[in-house]
Amino acid sequence: MNDRSWTTRPITRRRLLIAGGASAGLVALSGCSWLDTDPAGDAGPSEAPGTDLREAPQLAARVEAGELPPLSERLPANPAVIEPVDRPGVYGGTWTSALLGPEDEAWLQRTVGYDPLMRWNPEWTEPVPNIAESVEQSDDGHEFLITLRAGMKWSDGAPFTADDLVFAFQDFLLTKELSPAVPSFLTNGGQPATLTRVDDQSVRFTFAEPNGLFLEQLALINSGDVLVSLPAHYLQQFHAAYTEGADATAASAGFASWTELMLARSETYQNAEKPTLNAWMLTNALGDATTVTAERNPYYWKTDPDGRQLPYLDSLSFEVVSDAEVILLKATNGEFAFHTRHVTSLANKPVLAEGREEGGYEFMTLQSSLMNEMVIFLNLTHQDPVKRAVFTNKDFRIGLSHAIDRDELNTATFQDEGEPWQAAPAPDSRYYDEELATQYLEFDVDLANEALDRAGLTQRDGSGFRLAPDGSPLTIEVEVAEPGVVPYWLDAMNLVVGYWNEVGINARTRPEDRTLFKERTEANQHDAGVWVGPGGLGDETRRPFFYLPTMRFEQAFAPAWAQWYQTNGAQGEEPPEPTRRQCELFWELARTPDPDQREELFGQILEIARDEFYVIGTLRVPTGYGIVRDDFHNVPEEMPESFDFATPGGSSPCQYFIE
Structure with a gap:
């Protein structure tokens, strides 16, 4: 564990700053200290042992073998910079945990999948840019100009641009065959927003009425991540508007129509082939798997302050277990690197407390959002x-x-x-x-x-x-x-x-x-x-x-x-x-x-x-708890517990490491 507290104490609201050179009437949000856009390139890497590498050894080997382009070509021009909770990490290791049955997508969303356009700051008091490099909001709240990170790529190396947002919005969320109702976060005044492509890196959302909650919604699971989880270059091959014979393709794959095939291929946790922007890529689908695994995304677009590409962890391995009592037994045996769900109840706390020394884990505090x-x-x-x-x-x-x-x-x-x-x-x-x-x-x-x-x-x-x-x-x-x-x-x-x-x-x-x-x-x-x-x-x-x-x-x-x-x-x-x-x-x-x-x-x-x-x-009950293995680091001693915070996603799991 670490000695740095992560709390939900009230803080003074950070005011939006007038954007220099921005469009008239717009205010801009940029990154803050824990998620910066200016890596400390001159300071050199940390002196901590094992932190002199700029990328994971397995990726460096692939570069050397000619299988991957060099790191400078895989990172965006302005990567997001994550300040470690405790200290810079070392590369390697696997995060072990468990899913309660094949329906437990929520734990995958919270761990692998929390990288929306905006995200919450650690204090959970305001949304800050994430995949978006910056957001400018008009004074009247009708328009939002979102600028993406130049040079950012999907996990297969294809460019991520404004065209991906346009495709997600126009060709998926506004297509009735695929999305019968426009998501509520993209509507107000009884009308869907309009989305305008400004250039390769920028789009503008315009709403019929002022939308005071839009930026918060872009920081939520099932809202802000939807727009950035539908890669155009991959999904267009299944879409009738882009591919002739889409129904025939669907039939050959065993689907009744192109829309059924499209919906299946757009699934994040049921289709491991779909490219992602997340820190880790699933190597197998949830489905009937007994264990869901994921490996590092070689094109992940975040670094630590020393310019070292994240994530530190090589992989994740989450066993699919149908019985919560089995999960409890595995937890007390020390089989999980970090876990906060299913069995971390008040009733089980004495059992888990008794097993800490032999299991080699400690408790961390979850500050409940429940009233x-x-x-x-x-x-x-x-x-x-x-x-x-x-x-x-x-x-x-x-x-x-x-x-x-x-x-x-x-x-x-x-x-x-x-x-x-x-x-x-x-x-x-x-x-x-x-x-x-x-x-x-x-x-x-x-x-x-x-x-x-x-x-x-x-x-x-x-x-x-x-x-x-x-x-x-x-x-x-x-x-x-x-x-x-x-x-x-x-x-x-x-x-x-x-x-x-x-x-x-x-x-x-x-x-x-x-x-x-x-x-x-x-x-x-x-x-x-x-x-x-x-x-x-x-x-x-x-x-x-x-x-x-x-x-x-x-x-x-x-x-x-x-x-x-x-x-x-x-x-x-x-x-x-x-x-x-x-x-x-x-x-x-x-x-x-x-x-x-x-x-x-x-x-x-x-x-x-x-x-x-x-x-x-x-x-x-003001606080809950999670279990953290003794060799698993950079997990905050306290963090908010809420699906809205995507706990533990809001604490940037890409900076967790094993040593």
């Missing part, structure tokens, strides 16, 4: 008018909250590592609101009963359960997606419904498959549900699903209102005034180019969320 481990949400747009009237009564939700013994829940489920917390941003968040986070947390049966009485549930049946205000029976099924989402949810929710039974609420859990859970919540058929609470730290404005109704499934506390929000009022059900105001503020936030103004608007949204108290929080 809650289990948010309980009633369906406020329930199709049953009686249940809707009860659920939308704020006093009813207050009563349910006061009935929960969160201290007992913490001991039983979270090994006393949790903190009672409502659905609210974390203390380190710029949006922290103490009242929002702590209101109605007190476990008090008397307060619970008083609130439920105020809600009109004063009558009871022969079993002591409260009746609805109209005298009809009231039952609540809390749907829990399982297995494989969060293992402790069902046990935790069984405790909660027990607390609710004690104050006269006839509630029970309903475990069901995640697919069914998603279908039912999206169809507005659920009484209540539980889900993890994002939007705690670093992703508050991108994942505000429990602060206002923007999500129609899984985190769906009001799917009919969310449909109204998502369709700009064309479908769904118009929410009541406070909630409608939130939606209008969030629409305005998305159109606002100034980050300080966006922050102010989101603060207003949270004020309304505090007053409305839509959902019931349980506990927040």
